[in-house]
Amino acid sequence: MTLVATDRTRTPGLLERIGAPHLALGALLLLYPAIASDFFLTQIGGFSLLMGLLGLSLMLLAGYGGMVSLAQITIAGVAAYSVAIFGENNTGVLGLGWPWWLTVPLAVGLAGIVSALIGAISVRTEGIYTIMITLAIATGFYYFTNQNYAIFNGHSGFAGIKAPVFWGINWRDPLPFYYLCLAVAVVCYAAVLYGARSTFGLTLQAVRDNQRRMRAIGYDVTAHKVFAWFLAGIIAGLAGVLLVWFNGRVSPGTVSVQAAISVLVIAVVGGLRHPIGPFLGALIYVMLEVFAIDLVGAERFNTLIGLVFLLIVFVSPDGILGLLRQIGPGLADKPLRPDD
């Protein structure tokens, strides 16, 4: 207690708390539109940020909670489908036409609730079992959306979903969409970083490290884990809303098993020990996806991404972040816990 008190007496300024690397990165991301074409702005900038958000929701669960989930795309899919169902689409099925300020909070909230439910099912198990159960849930949701025509419009899904226009800005245009993605990503990134040092975040990490001890001390381990799922669901839900605006459509292909695995690939390739990892992984994934046509042709993209993934898992279990740390300890953030 005294330690914390003495720490608090010297309050560092806001800039000092944020740190030089973050400021430099922030400036770079803010100025990126000045040099980037529309294609680079949306297809690489915006898309990397929103895929990074999906990876971030997994990083929160896996890095801080020790729960590797393959259902994050399912949760994002719930939000994406909600936007299509409650908002407007041109498919002729549902599309209740509610305004964006109603559908977006509803979509994100639903994603959070669904995530908490998935969490409630899977927290009774650990490790591999969590992976297996979340993979089973993700696959089941995919087949269900594929077969259900009343709510999900079956195999074709929904098309013609537009990002809203407000404050005189069309948020589907490249520049506004990029800044929208950046804003959401920065808020979520900062929230995860801040939350990791909060009482809840520290408790969650303690549960990850020694669940039995935390239970013995008297913490409600299950409640903490389910709440972590809820928070990760909010982030994944935000990513899902951005994703459906980005694509303009949502179909079972959006929530397929391959997409579920892509999120894991992004998070693991980037690194699960720091929230910046998933964004790094997303950037590499998106760059590969865009430029793989020049390397191996569009058809064999999955072989390429699979091999890159295998290579990184074999070389560095901590992904790109781990590699950076091996090259120079000062380059990457300190590990969250001593290497074990």
Place this chain on the structure above:
Amino acid sequence: MSMRDSASTAIAAASLGRRPLWVGLALVGAAILVWLVVGLWPDWLNAILLSKKAFVSAILNGLTLAGLYFLVASGFTLVFGLMRNVNLAHGSLYLLGAYIGYEVATRTGYWLIGVAAGFLVLAVVGILMQVIVFRRLEGDDLRQTLVTIGISIVAADLMLAVWGGTTYQITPPLWLEGAVQTPILLAVRSNGSPVYLPYPFFRLVVLFLAIAIGVGLWLMLNKTRVGMMIRAGVDDRAMLSASGVNVHAVFAIVFAVGAGLAGLAGVIGGSALSVAPGEDVRYLLASLVVVIVGGMGSIMGAAIGALLIGLAEQIGLIYFPTYGVVLTFVIMVVTLAIRPQGIMGKAR
């Protein structure tokens, strides 16, 4: 031996005498079951269950599908039980087996050679995977899982490159084709001759093959020396290694049998249903749900899980087509809620 036998008979007789109510109920239940199969159904029962033909077909289809699921999932659970790694490329093994079976069976003209090739080639692939991949990552669950996911991504893409997106059908030989008359009475014609339910012979063979392999696996695990080592390895790997057993060799055998079973199931499934991209995911899902429900690492659990899921899927297909998948997941969630370790799983 005979003493124990007579003792158990005596106990059985005693419990029979002590619980007349339960025995009576069981007898009545068995009689109803026999009547349901061989007898004609009254109209009200037909009205509830669409028709006897639809219902009985759903049950039989469910049983044969369960046989297929058991073949895939038994290999999956066998590998997991001993080596504690989820081979998430297991669905890819199924699909590769199906393609190899198709190629060999069409080129040689002999279906049985295709089946054997499916088993053998995949057994070799399994050993290679064990030696090249898993031996390096021993004890590191998460990395094993990630690597097998990576392998499944690459494998699915390469299989798409080689065999394309077309659907293949492996043709079973003539002696396995055609339908047999089952002793299930459907109706009685006006001239008094009974109508029995015909059922595809091949599907019944699939079911009996699954039962035979299940019994074979049980015998291998419980009656052979290798089975003894495997069971010892499930309980305490370090102790098995310390007592002088070449654990690596045992692992390789288990992986060969597990992967070979997936390949065999691929050829059988490709003959009963069809071969197409995406089947790898379908059978991975089936294996996952079957072992989650049945209890991981248990052959008996895989059989129970496969029965539940196969029957649920086929009955769901007839009575609520869209929600068949949901029924499967209701079973999974309910099982997890009551027994997180699965029906036959050991509490850890």
